[in-house]
Amino acid sequence: MTKTVAIMQPYLFPYLGYFQLLGMVDEYVVYDDVHFIQRGWIARNNILLGGQRRRFSISLSQASQNRLINEIVIADDFRKFLKTVEQAYRRAPHFSRVMPLLTRICDFPDRNLARFATHALGQIAAELEIETRIVVSSLLAKDNTLRAQEKILSICKTLEADVYVNPEGGQTLYDREAFRSHGIELRFLHSDTKDYLQFGETFVPHLSIIDVMMFNEIGAIRKMLGNYRLV
Helix, strand or coil: CCCEEEEECCCCCCEHHHHHHHHHCCEEEECCCCECCCCCCCCEEEEEECCEEEEEECCEECCCCCCEHHHCEECCCCHHHHHHHHHHHCCCCCHHHHHHHHHHHHCCCCCEHHHHHHHHHHHHHHHCCCCCEEEEHHHCCCCCCCCHHHHHHHHHHHCCCCEEEEEHHHHHCCCHHHHHCCCCEEEEEEECCCCCCCCCCCCCCCCEHHHHHHHCCHHHHHHHHCCEEEC
């Protein structure tokens, strides 16, 4: 039986493509023991506010590219975040289902960034009926002196993966022949996302999963999760 694995950093409330990747693999590795990217998307994303894309950012304590993701602490109390989400989506059709979920996620007491984001990922995955096994990179036995592609290969071999899947942006980072030499097939996920009704205005794409859940029932989101191609 072919075993498919994906490895991604722990983003907080990421876009739909992140959950497409999570939903199509057998095991999903939260890559928490790599350096934090200061201007990355780990603790920020976009929602829809007043018909426009609006950036939200979660406050972090001593965030630095010299620290691992699992060494950083969330400093945010999420009051402003939740208030902004409520303001943005209180008229959305699924607000009454999604807002309590977001509140429970934000009430999670462990403020370690990696553990908080992993918990949030698991809660949203459960809501979307995704049953993929989620594992944490720092808990795996592997060679931590390795970097970049070699570290990814080490994780894949630890998990006995036959196929490694990465978002299509990773095509410039990873080499198919290097993976093939270790008996692993390298594939890339291209997300074929479709427009959906927001507030009857021009569709604003590439927003947080929060937006998707606010405007779509679970069955519709399940169909969206299958709208991808492997290249």
